Amino acid sequence: MSVVVVRLYVVQVIKHSHYLAKARNNVIKVVPIPPLRGEIMDRNGVVLVHNGPDFAVVEIPAEVRHPRRELSWLANDLRVPKEVLRHSLSRLGYVLPAHVPVPLETGLTMAQVGRVNMDRYRLPGFYIQILPKRIYPPENLAAHLLGYVGSFTAEDLKGSFYRHLPPGTGIGKSGIEKEYDAFLQGAPGLHRKIVDSHGRMIRSLRDDPPKEGESLRLTIDVRMQMIAERFLGDRRGAVVALDPRNGEILALASHPSYNSGELSQAMTSTRWNILVNATDHPLTNRAVQGLYPPGSVFKIMTTLAGLMDHKLDPDNPFHCSGTFKVGSVVFHDWKVGGHGTLRLHRAIEQSCDIYFYRLGMTVGPDSIARIARIFGLGQRTGIDLPAELSGVVPDRAWKQKYLHNPWFPGETPPMAIGQGYLTVTPLEMARMMGAVAMNGRISRPHLLLSRTLGRALPQETRLTPLPVSPEHLAMIRKDLRDVVADPHGTGHPVNLPFFAIAGKTGTAQVVSNRGKNKGIKRPKPDSWFVGFGPFDDPKIVVAVLIENGGDGGDVAGPVARELFRMYYISQFGEKQAPAPAGAS
Numbered sequence: 001m002s003v004v005v006v007r008l009y010v011v012q013v014i015k016h017s018h019y020l021a022k023a024r025n026n027v028i029k030v031v032p033i034p035p036l037r038g039e040i041m042d043r044n045g046v047v048l049v050h051n052g053p054d055f056a057v058v059e060i061p062a063e064v065r066h067p068r069r070e071l072s073w074l075a076n077d078l079r080v081p082k083e084v085l086r087h088s089l090s091r092l093g094y095v096l097p098a099h100v101p102v103p104l105e106t107g108l109t110m111a112q113v114g115r116v117n118m119d120r121y122r123l124p125g126f127y128i129q130i131l132p133k134r135i136y137p138p139e140n141l142a143a144h145l146l147g148y149v150g151s152f153t154a155e156d157l158k159g160s161f162y163r164h165l166p167p168g169t170g171i172g173k174s175g176i177e178k179e180y181d182a183f184l185q186g187a188p189g190l191h192r193k194i195v196d197s198h199g200r201m202i203r204s205l206r207d208d209p210p211k212e213g214e215s216l217r218l219t220i221d222v223r224m225q226m227i228a229e230r231f232l233g234d235r236r237g238a239v240v241a242l243d244p245r246n247g248e249i250l251a252l253a254s255h256p257s258y259n260s261g262e263l264s265q266a267m268t269s270t271r272w273n274i275l276v277n278a279t280d281h282p283l284t285n286r287a288v289q290g291l292y293p294p295g296s297v298f299k300i301m302t303t304l305a306g307l308m309d310h311k312l313d314p315d316n317p318f319h320c321s322g323t324f325k326v327g328s329v330v331f332h333d334w335k336v337g338g339h340g341t342l343r344l345h346r347a348i349e350q351s352c353d354i355y356f357y358r359l360g361m362t363v364g365p366d367s368i369a370r371i372a373r374i375f376g377l378g379q380r381t382g383i384d385l386p387a388e389l390s391g392v393v394p395d396r397a398w399k400q401k402y403l404h405n406p407w408f409p410g411e412t413p414p415m416a417i418g419q420g421y422l423t424v425t426p427l428e429m430a431r432m433m434g435a436v437a438m439n440g441r442i443s444r445p446h447l448l449l450s451r452t453l454g455r456a457l458p459q460e461t462r463l464t465p466l467p468v469s470p471e472h473l474a475m476i477r478k479d480l481r482d483v484v485a486d487p488h489g490t491g492h493p494v495n496l497p498f499f500a501i502a503g504k505t506g507t508a509q510v511v512s513n514r515g516k517n518k519g520i521k522r523p524k525p526d527s528w529f530v531g532f533g534p535f536d537d538p539k540i541v542v543a544v545l546i547e548n549g550g551d552g553g554d555v556a557g558p559v560a561r562e563l564f565r566m567y568y569i570s571q572f573g574e575k576q577a578p579a580p581a582g583a584s
Helices: 002-014 016-027 067-078 082-092 110-118 175-179 222-232 260-264 269-277 295-308 344-349 353-363 365-374 396-402 409-416 426-437 470-485 552-572
Strands: 028-033 047-059 102-105 126-135 149-151 170-172 189-195 201-208 216-218 237-242 249-255 318-320 323-326 329-332 340-342 448-452 502-508 526-533 540-546
Touching (some): 002 016, 028 201, 047 110, 067 110, 082 102, 110 126, 126 170, 149 260, 222 237, 222 552, 237 552, 295 426, 295 526, 323 353, 323 409, 329 353, 329 409, 344 353, 344 470, 353 365, 353 409, 365 396, 365 409, 426 470, 426 502, 470 502, 502 552, 526 552
Antiparallel strands (some): 028 189, 047 102, 149 170, 189 201, 237 540, 318 340, 502 526
16 A cells, blocks of 8 residues: 555656646647658759659548448459458558558549449548659659659668658659659648547647658759650660750750659559569660670770880781780770771771770770779769769779689780770770860769759769870860761761760670570670760760660661750750651
8 A cells, every 4th residue: 555655646746747638639630741852953954854643542449349340341442352452551540650641552443432432431540541652744754863762661661861851752762763862752631530538539739731842943954854765765775865964964865764763652562573583674774774895995094005105006017917915815906807907097097906905905905994994984073863883994903803713815805995804884985985075184074953942962074184184085085076077087987067065985895795686696796876066065975775776877867866856956046956766
């Protein structure tokens, strides 16, 4: 009795205020309301991603009387398996307070909404709620760039940033949606209500409406993006267009793509596994995650290594017979019979392999790798997208470290023409060509232009000078101009009479088979074109990569040509340029 009396005194007298406050908190329940995400626009203010309404059925566990029976009735109304609803509840229902609504099924049709509302009399604790839904551009436009949102899970709740968000709130899962989720995410509202001891609502109180997140303006031009995706077509590959003066991305396309709206909605595990395990990898952003041999585009780096090491005389004639021998290994030129006698200018213009085989052996892999790394190859560019990958620029030390073998002489000729262990991403190649276009000054690619329309962000637009000779780069730039302008140049299919373009083609042999070619036949080489324009005052760099496309000039070149054409039209008006050609 003494213990009971003492305990009663402690509860009723000493801790009276504490328990009174807890009792009041048990009476008033605060339910958060999902916020609206900010819009995403292109550089001209065209809205790419906005919000729309989405009908969802939610469960308030505290109000459900017979969970198993009522969940079966709800599944019958929705025409979905009970296991789907149970799975949705298990993801969050056991880690949230019992009075917080848990979304069970989203994207309801009006027929489903009608059946649930008509059955409400026997479904206590189940409600139809309108949640915000992201509306993405049609035809999967810029899907990899924009990304998608998804509902957070119990794991996400462990992060401090998501703890204040209510169920049904979309969080960024990839692309811009993920990279700038903190800006796009709005503040949730609050719905206050009085409940009884069983958690059932008695009366609603004043609500605080949710706040919309900040809108983002991106550097991309939706017209350039549409042209890039249109002319890339159904082929696997990537297109990057950027401004070399400041690193602003004008277009960034990857195919095959995915439907952002589909991924933002709840999907079955079967459908998700199909996307993840697809042989053409639609979830991979090939522009920043695809690793490819650069092919003949890399000859720019080999040339610069020879010039910087004073081991290359541009005027020294060289005879290309069509073959080059290193030990017992014979390397062949792409042109049967060779190119005959030529100098550096014609070797770049016509992409003579034998010329660069010999130059690579003269310079060595370490010097070539050093120049390539100066131009940003083999390292991430730092673009504001998640999960960017970097290519590989090998040298003797790299092979010894990772493959535990010495460098053999026969491995240098393939490296000199962009093959062997060498891999890059299309974005790395665009950045490299931008540094060549700006005569040895390199920029950092980025996608964010401003956080609200009209209010610019302080961007890092300063060009970083590279420790290379401007004179040597000027010489290479003239050679790259003739690759496109000269009728005998490998990049002549890119030529436009009203827009001076310089660039380099590439046709890179594929070591491993891909996609439908796997196990059937040797695939075609990857097609490259990387160039810039206008030649005298570069404002745009375009990099095109088409997997298993074949000849770079004939396959990747026309895609780049239409991007240069669209840039000219957007800058100088439609009356000064012909209409774009039809997509192949």
